[in-house]
Amino acid sequence: MSRPEVADNVEALRAQIRDWRRHGQRVAMVPTMGALHEGHLSLIRIAREKAERCVVSIFVNPAQFAPTEDLDKYPRQLARDLDMLATVKADLAFTPTVGAMYPAGFATKISVGGPSAGLESDFRPTFFEGVATVVAKLFLQATPDCAVFGEKDYQQLCVVRQLCRDLDLPVEIVGAPTIRDAYGLAMSSRNAYLGDAELQTARRLNVILREAAAALAGNAGQKDATDEATSSLIAAGFQKVDYVEARESLTLAPWRPDRAGRVLAAAWLGQTRLIDNVEVPTA
Numbered sequence: 001m002s003r004p005e006v007a008d009n010v011e012a013l014r015a016q017i018r019d020w021r022r023h024g025q026r027v028a029m030v031p032t033m034g035a036l037h038e039g040h041l042s043l044i045r046i047a048r049e050k051a052e053r054c055v056v057s058i059f060v061n062p063a064q065f066a067p068t069e070d071l072d073k074y075p076r077q078l079a080r081d082l083d084m085l086a087t088v089k090a091d092l093a094f095t096p097t098v099g100a101m102y103p104a105g106f107a108t109k110i111s112v113g114g115p116s117a118g119l120e121s122d123f124r125p126t127f128f129e130g131v132a133t134v135v136a137k138l139f140l141q142a143t144p145d146c147a148v149f150g151e152k153d154y155q156q157l158c159v160v161r162q163l164c165r166d167l168d169l170p171v172e173i174v175g176a177p178t179i180r181d182a183y184g185l186a187m188s189s190r191n192a193y194l195g196d197a198e199l200q201t202a203r204r205l206n207v208i209l210r211e212a213a214a215a216l217a218g219n220a221g222q223k224d225a226t227d228e229a230t231s232s233l234i235a236a237g238f239q240k241v242d243y244v245e246a247r248e249s250l251t252l253a254p255w256r257p258d259r260a261g262r263v264l265a266a267a268w269l270g271q272t273r274l275i276d277n278v279e280v281p282t283a
Helices: 010-022 038-050 078-087 127-142 151-167 189-193 196-202 205-217 222-236
Strands: 005-007 027-032 053-058 092-094 146-150 172-176 240-248 261-269 272-279
Touching: 005 010, 010 027, 010 053, 010 092, 010 127, 027 038, 027 127, 038 053, 038 078, 038 146, 038 172, 053 078, 053 127, 078 092, 092 127, 127 151, 146 151, 151 172, 151 261, 151 272, 189 272, 196 261, 205 222, 205 240, 205 261, 205 272, 222 240, 222 261
Parallel strands: 005 092, 027 053, 027 146, 053 092, 146 172
Antiparallel strands: 240 261, 261 272
C-alpha cells in the first residue's frame, strides 16, 4: 500500500483537484486535525463511496483552541497518519502550515448562529468561530463535491451544515455514525490522554447517556433525566460535568417530545474533556 500524495500548500492542492476535474471525477473531502484513528478511517471509507477521489486535510487548527486549551499538546504524528491513510486508499493529504492558513494580516472570522447556541459554546465561546472559519477556507481551497463529518461531534456537524446553507457553499455534508470501541466509548484522539483507570470510567459515558435517552423516550421529564445523568456521571468518577442536555436533532433547539432528539454531554476526567451524544429512541 502506498501513501497518498501530499500537498502542503493551496496551489498544489488546487492543481491536483483541477486534474481530477478534467477527468470528470467527483471529489470528497474529510477535514481532520490528524492523530487519526478508526473513527477517521470510517469517514474516509464513506468518502470513497461518495466520490472517485478523496482528499484528507490534516491541520491542527489554532483558531478553535482557547488559550487555556490543549493546542500545544494535541498529538501530531504525520508519518503515522499517512501510513493509516494508505490503508483506506485516500488519494491526497492536504497538510498546510499555520502560516499558510492564517498568514500575516489575516483578519476574517466567520460566526454561525442557530445550532452553535449553547452546549459547547457555553464553555468554548470561540470554538465554532474557529471551526466555521477553517472549514470555509478548506471548502474554498479544495472545492469538494461532498465532505464527511462524524456524528460524534454532533454540534459541529450541525454548525457546518448551517454554514453551507447560509453561504450557499455547494458542498454536500455527509454525517457519519460514531465509531465506538467494544465498550461503546466514542473514538477520539483525546482518548490517548486517558490512563487505564480513567479509560474504564470513560466507558460509562455512553451507557449513562443511553439511559437518559431511554428515560426521555419513556416520557420522563427532561430535567429529571438530564439531572440523573449528571449525578450518575459524577458517581461513575467524572470530576466535572459541563452539560447534559436534550436537543432537537436537526436544529439543536431545545427538544420537544414530538421531535427527533439527541442527548449531548461533555464531562471531564482529570485534564481530559470528553464529549458524546446519543439519539433519543423513537417508537
